[in-house]
């Protein structure tokens with residue numbers, strides 16, 4: 264199956280991963296629709312592809328979602344819209360649940376009502392909590408550490424149940440950490456790049472935490488390849504790079520690429536997260552076995568591309584403008 268000429272909708276398509284997914288879908292010659300309320304995403308993220316796509320400004324909690332899908336003959340839905348930035352959930356737990364869990368329920372029921380052929384729930388490795396064994400496969404225990412992760416567990420489980428109970432044709436993809444151009448929140452990689460563009464001293468939190476990082480275009484391709492497989496419906500798949508780096512190691516690699524030779528790292532207590540996840544590393548073999556997908560962009564290459572993008576775009580991330 265391919266997406267040529269098919270009507271494909273991306274919720275959260277104006278965001279960081281969503282806008283990369285839109286670009287990859289355009290390469291597949293899909294008719295791309297973006298549904299976004301621009302909470303953290305922006306039209307700017309879709310700048311050079313805006314002419315080839317249809318942008319619908321709407322909220323995933325909108326009760327008229329099924330009508331939007333029907334009116335546009337939507338065949339496939341990638342559901343990415345969410346509040347994803349963990350530090351924000353400490354002050355807005357109810358909003359995280361409203362959008363990430365209740366919003367997902369609304370999207371899934373709208374897909375059913377509108378007769379959407381297949382929908383992909385974009386989940387996260389955060390549902391697992393810190394690793395009990397490495398690398399982490401889909402059978403790893405679920406132990407969310409934040410309200411964000413808990414809201415995504417609720418959404419995941421809801422999708423699994425709706426597949427069995429309501430025959431919603433949904434696939435669940437648990438993506439490990441992602442990085443690249445057009446980041447929308449001060450995650451660790453954009454934060455390090457930004458700080459090192461201004462000087463050689465980094466102010467960071469937990470530098471011993473380890474994460475598995477996938478370049479955003481590879482992450483987008485994983486979702487596209489998985490969506491092509493009907494047999495994936497009702498199942499959970501991991502996507503990631505398959506290797507983890509500590510924040511300290513990442514800082515050193517970025518410093519090297521940016522030509523910072525006198526790197527100093529200051530650990531600040533106020534940057535430490537309550538109940539932080541210590542280690543995440545993906546086992547994506549199930550996804551590879553079904554689709555043949557594996558990451559193409561090495562970590563160093565991806566960081567290089569991200570830094571280039573940052574330099575070419577005013578050396579400021581959106582939240583710094």
Ligand SMILES: NC(=O)c1ccc[n+]([C@@H]2O[C@H](COP(=O)([O-])OP(=O)(O)OC[C@H]3O[C@@H](n4cnc5c(N)ncnc54)[C@H](O)[C@@H]3O)[C@@H](O)[C@H]2O)c1
Nearest residue numbers: 275277278279280300301302303304322323344345441447
């Ligand atoms: N960034 C990562 O490393 C990562 C890793 C794993 C999973 N995820 C998941 O990927 C998805 C996208 O995250 P991202 O990192 O691109 O963040 P993002 O904030 O850039 O993207 C979220 C998008 O959803 C939109 N949105 C938010 N609330 C909405 C609502 N009520 N209705 C319609 N649109 C709404 C935002 O405007 C934004 O465009 C999320 O579901 C997140 O949980 C992200």
